[in-house]
Amino acid sequence: MKTIKTCVTALISALLVFSPVAYADKWSDQFPHIKATGDIPGDCSYESMSKKNYKGKTLKINTHAVPVMGEPTALHAEQFAKLTGAKVDVTHTPAGDLYAKAMVPFQAGQAPYDIVFGFSNFINDWRRYLEPVPKKYVEMKQMKDVTPSHIGVASWDGVMYQFPVDGDRHYLKYRKDVIDNPEYQKQYKEATGKELKVPTTWKEYGEMAAYFNGWDWDGDGEKEYGSAEVMKKDDLMYAAFYSRSAAYSKNPKTPGGFFFDLETMEPLINNPGFVEALTDWVAATKYVPPGGINFGLGDEIGSFGGGQTLFSFSWDDAFVAAMQPDSPINNKVGAAQLPGATKVWNRKTNSWDEGFNQAPFFVWGWAVGVAKKSKEKEMAFDYLCFFANEANHQADIGIGRFGVNPFRNDDFKVDVWTQIGWDKDIAQSYVDTLAQMEQSKNRVFPLRVPGTFEFNAALATAAAKALAGQLSPQAALDEAAKQWNDILNRVGKDNVRKAYAVGVAMEDNKQ
Amino acid sequence: MNFKHKFVFLFPGLFVLIGILIFPIIFTIRLSLSGWNSYTPEMNFIGITNYIRLFTDDPRFWESFFRLSFLSVTTVILQYVIGFALAMIVWREIKFKRFFRVIFLVPMMTTPVIMTVIWRTFFHESLGPVNDLLGGLGVKPILWLSDPVIAKFTVIIVEVWQWTPFMFLLLLAGLLSLPKEPFLAAAIDGASPFRKFVYVTFPLMAPISIGAIIIRLIEASKIMDTVFVLTSGGPGTATETSSFYIYIKGLREFQMGYAATLSFTYLVIMIISLTIIAKVLTKLMIKE
Numbered sequence: 001m002k003t004i005k006t007c008v009t010a011l012i013s014a015l016l017v018f019s020p021v022a023y024a025d026k027w028s029d030q031f032p033h034i035k036a037t038g039d040i041p042g043d044c045s046y047e048s049m050s051k052k053n054y055k056g057k058t059l060k061i062n063t064h065a066v067p068v069m070g071e072p073t074a075l076h077a078e079q080f081a082k083l084t085g086a087k088v089d090v091t092h093t094p095a096g097d098l099y100a101k102a103m104v105p106f107q108a109g110q111a112p113y114d115i116v117f118g119f120s121n122f123i124n125d126w127r128r129y130l131e132p133v134p135k136k137y138v139e140m141k142q143m144k145d146v147t148p149s150h151i152g153v154a155s156w157d158g159v160m161y162q163f164p165v166d167g168d169r170h171y172l173k174y175r176k177d178v179i180d181n182p183e184y185q186k187q188y189k190e191a192t193g194k195e196l197k198v199p200t201t202w203k204e205y206g207e208m209a210a211y212f213n214g215w216d217w218d219g220d221g222e223k224e225y226g227s228a229e230v231m232k233k234d235d236l237m238y239a240a241f242y243s244r245s246a247a248y249s250k251n252p253k254t255p256g257g258f259f260f261d262l263e264t265m266e267p268l269i270n271n272p273g274f275v276e277a278l279t280d281w282v283a284a285t286k287y288v289p290p291g292g293i294n295f296g297l298g299d300e301i302g303s304f305g306g307g308q309t310l311f312s313f314s315w316d317d318a319f320v321a322a323m324q325p326d327s328p329i330n331n332k333v334g335a336a337q338l339p340g341a342t343k344v345w346n347r348k349t350n351s352w353d354e355g356f357n358q359a360p361f362f363v364w365g366w367a368v369g370v371a372k373k374s375k376e377k378e379m380a381f382d383y384l385c386f387f388a389n390e391a392n393h394q395a396d397i398g399i400g401r402f403g404v405n406p407f408r409n410d411d412f413k414v415d416v417w418t419q420i421g422w423d424k425d426i427a428q429s430y431v432d433t434l435a436q437m438e439q440s441k442n443r444v445f446p447l448r449v450p451g452t453f454e455f456n457a458a459l460a461t462a463a464a465k466a467l468a469g470q471l472s473p474q475a476a477l478d479e480a481a482k483q484w485n486d487i488l489n490r491v492g493k494d495n496v497r498k499a500y501a502v503g504v505a506m507e508d509n510k511q
Numbered sequence: 512m513n514f515k516h517k518f519v520f521l522f523p524g525l526f527v528l529i530g531i532l533i534f535p536i537i538f539t540i541r542l543s544l545s546g547w548n549s550y551t552p553e554m555n556f557i558g559i560t561n562y563i564r565l566f567t568d569d570p571r572f573w574e575s576f577f578r579l580s581f582l583s584v585t586t587v588i589l590q591y592v593i594g595f596a597l598a599m600i601v602w603r604e605i606k607f608k609r610f611f612r613v614i615f616l617v618p619m620m621t622t623p624v625i626m627t628v629i630w631r632t633f634f635h636e637s638l639g640p641v642n643d644l645l646g647g648l649g650v651k652p653i654l655w656l657s658d659p660v661i662a663k664f665t666v667i668i669v670e671v672w673q674w675t676p677f678m679f680l681l682l683l684a685g686l687l688s689l690p691k692e693p694f695l696a697a698a699i700d701g702a703s704p705f706r707k708f709v710y711v712t713f714p715l716m717a718p719i720s721i722g723a724i725i726i727r728l729i730e731a732s733k734i735m736d737t738v739f740v741l742t743s744g745g746p747g748t749a750t751e752t753s754s755f756y757i758y759i760k761g762l763r764e765f766q767m768g769y770a771a772t773l774s775f776t777y778l779v780i781m782i783i784s785l786t787i788i789a790k791v792l793t794k795l796m797i798k799e
Contacts, residue, residue, distance in 0.1 A: 099549075100762040107552040125549045225637075233745050234763065291636030293657040293746050308637075450550040454764045461571075461748065468659050468747030486568070491550055 034391040044385035055085030062113040068403035076387045096234045111373035114380040120367035130369035133160040150407040163384040167407025168365025170243040176334040212310045213287040226287030227311040228303035233464035235296030238456040243361040246444045247341040249273030250359035255508040267484040270477035273345030278473035321400025335433040360437040449499040451491045458483035542771035549765040561772035579752040583731035586670040594678030602686045619676035627740040659749035685719030717796040
C-alpha cells in the first residue's frame with residue numbers, strides 16, 4: 001500500500017513539474033486560460049486579486065479591436081471582474097482611432113476611460129494626461145523582470161507613464177519547410193543560379209519571394225505567394241516601411257539621426273537610402289497575395305500565419321500565430337533578423353558605403369496608461385498589473401492573435417516556448433533573433449516626438465501613393481519630406497529636436 | 512393676446528435652431544481660425560493661416576474633392592436610372608408587385624457599415640467569392656480593391672447597391688401620385704409606351720426627379736462609411752473623398768483647427784455647387 005502511495009505521489013509530483021496541464025489549481029479550474037501554469041504567486045496574481053473588493057465600482061477601458069490586444073483586454077477584464085466584483089466596461093476601437101479617442105477627452109479635461117491603450121510612441125503626446133505608474137507597481141517583482149529597453153519604452157525622463165504589457169520589434173519570418181527543402185533548393189539554384197537560404201538582404205528576399213509567388217508550393221491545393229506585408233495606408237504601414245529602410249539608411253558611421261539630421265533637423269526620409277527601400281517595396285507589390293496591397297496587420301498575421309506566404313516581416317504575432325497548435329504551418333516556420341543590404345547611404349559623404357549593413361527596427365508596441373483624471377486609479381493599476389501578471393503573460397504570449405509579445409527576461413528562455421509545443425530549434429532561432437536585436441549596436445527606434453502621428457501619417461500616405469503607382473518612389477518621398485518640413489515648422493524645430501534627441505541617444509548607444 | 516407675444520412661441524424652435532445649426536457652424540468657423548492640434552491643445556487665434564494652407568499648399572484636399580465629385584455624380588446618375596427603371600416595373604400591374612417592392616427596398620434597410628464589410632469580403636481578391644466565381648468561368652482575378660481605377664468602381668457598385676432603393680422609393684411614390692388623365696389622353700392618341708414615357712411620364716416626374724437627385728447628391732457627397740470600410744481611401748489615395756480626408760486630418764492626425772477649416776470650406780463649396788446643380792437641373796428637366 002505504501003509503495004502504491006509513494007508511486008501515486010511521485011506520479012503527481014512528476015505531472016506537476018513536467019506537464020503543462022498538471023499545474024491545475026483552483027484558479028486554473030475557474031480560469032482555463034492559465035491552465036498551463038496555474039496561478040503564479042505574486043502581487044497581482046489571481047489569488048491576490050481575489051482579496052480585492054471593487055464591488056459597486058466601474059472600470060472603463062478603451063482598447064484595440066478584437067483580437068490583437070482587444071481580446072486579451074476583454075478576457076482579463078472578465079477575469080478581473082469575477083475576482084474583484086468590479087464592473088469592467090471595455091470599448092474596442094480600430095488602431096487608427098486609438099490616438100484621437102483618448103486625446104479628445106484628454107484635451108477637453110475629461111476622463112471617459114480610466115485606462116487607454118495605444119502605441120508606445122504616443123508617449124510624448126499622452127504623458128501629460130497620464131498618471132505615472134505608482135512606485136509600488138514599479139517595484140513589484142513582475143516589473144523587475146521587464147527588460148531595461150522596455151522599461152525605457154514605457155518611461156519618459158525616468159518616469160514610467162505606460163504600464164508594460166507588450167514588447168515589440170520587427171523581424172523576418174519565413175517558411176522553414178520551403179527554405180530548408182533540398183528539392184526546392186536545387187530547383188531554385190537551377191532557375192536562378194542562386195542559393196535558396198534565409199535571405200540576408202532585401203534583394204535576396206525579393207528574388208526568393210518573386211520565385212515562390214503564385215503557385216502551390218506546399219501541396220495544399222491552393223496557390224501560395226511570396227510575402228505578406230502591412231501595406232495598408234492607415235494600418236501601421238509606416239512601421240513596415242521603416243523596417244525596410246533601416247538597412248539602406250541606418251549607417252553606423254553617421255550617428256545623429258535616422259529620420260532627421262539632429263543638427264539641422266532636415267528630414268532624411270527622401271535620401272537615396274529610403275528611396276531604394278521604397279523602390280524595393282513597390283516591387284514587392286508583385287509578390288504579395290492578391291489584395292496584399294490592402295493588408296493591415298490583422299491580414300498579415302492571418303496570411304502568413306495561415307500558410308499563404310513564404311515570408312513576412314513585422315511584429316511577433318504572425319510568427320506566434322503560425323506556431324500555434326491549430327496552425328497549418330505549426331513548427332514549419334523560422335525567425336531571423338530583418339534582411340540587410342549590400343550598401344548603405346552615407347549622408348555625410350552623399351554616397352553609398354559598400355558592404356553589408358543590417359539594422360533592427362525596435363518598433364516598440366502596445367502601451368497602456370491610466371488617465372490622470374480617472375477616479376478609479378487604484379483599480380485601474382490593479383487591472384493592468386493583473387493583466388500582466390506572470391500567469392496571464394505566459395498564457396498570452398503563446399497566442400498569436402493576442403498581440404502580446406516578449407518583454408521580460410524570462411521570455412527569452414527556450415523552455416518557455418518548448419513548453420507550449422514549439423520545436424526546440426525553432427524556439428532557439430526565435431529567442432536568438434530577439435536576443436541579437438537587443439544586442440545590436442545599429443538599431444533604429446521609432447519617432448517619439450510631438451506630432452508623431454502627423455509625421456507617420458504623411459510618410460504613410462506618400463508611401464501608399466508609391467505602392468499604388470500614383471507617384472514614383474522619389475516623388476512620393478520628396479512629398480513626404482516637404483510635409484515633414486511643414487509639420488516641423490508648425491510644431492517648432494526645437495520642440496521636435498529636444499524630443500528626438502532622446503531617441504537618437506538610444507540609437508547611437510549613448511543611453 | 513398682444514400681437515408681439517406671438518413671437519414667444521417661436522423661441523423654442525429658435526433655440527433648437529441656434530443649438531443644432533447656428534452654434535456648430537460658428538464654433539467650426541472659430542475653430543478653423545485656431546491651430547488646435549495634439550501639441551497645442553487650445554483655441555488660440557492664428558488668423559487665416561489654415562485657409563492659406565488649404566488654398567496654397569494642400570493639393571490632396573482638392574484631389575479628394577474632385578474624386579468625390581466623380582463618385583457622387585456617377586453613383587447618383589446610376590441610382591436614378593436604375594431606381595427609375597425599377598419603379599416603372601413595379602408601378603405597372605405585375606405579379607408579386609408587393610413582394611418586389613419590398614425586395615427592392617432591402618438594401619436600404621441594411622446597415623451600411625455591416626453591408627460594406629460583407630461587400631469587402633465578397634471582393635477580397637484572394638479569399639472572396641467574386642474572384643472565385645470569375646475564376647470558375649476562366650476569368651483572371653480582378654483587383655477589386657487594389658487597383659486605383661477598379662477600386663473606384665468597386666465603391667460605386669456598393670454605393671449604387673445600397674442607395675438605389677432610396678431613389679426607387681421616392682420615384683415610385685412620385686409615379687403613384689401622377690394624375691391619370693394625361694396617360695388616358697396619350698392612350699387615346701395611340702402613343703407608344705416609349706413616347707408615353709418621353710412626353711408624359713418623364714416630364715411629369717421632373718420635379719420629383721430633381722428633388723430625389725438633389726437629396727441623393729447631398730447624401731452621396733458625404734460618403735464616408737463605404738470608403739472607410741471598403742478601401743480606407745486606398746490604394747494610395749485613389750478612393751479618398753473629402754469627408755474621409757477631413758476625418759483623417761481631424762481624428763487621425765488630430766489637426767482639429769485645420770480639419771475645421773476643411774469642413775467649413777467644404778460646406779461653402781457644397782452649398783454653392785448644389786444650388787447651381789439644382790438650378791441647372793430645373794432648367795434642363797422642367798419645360799414651362
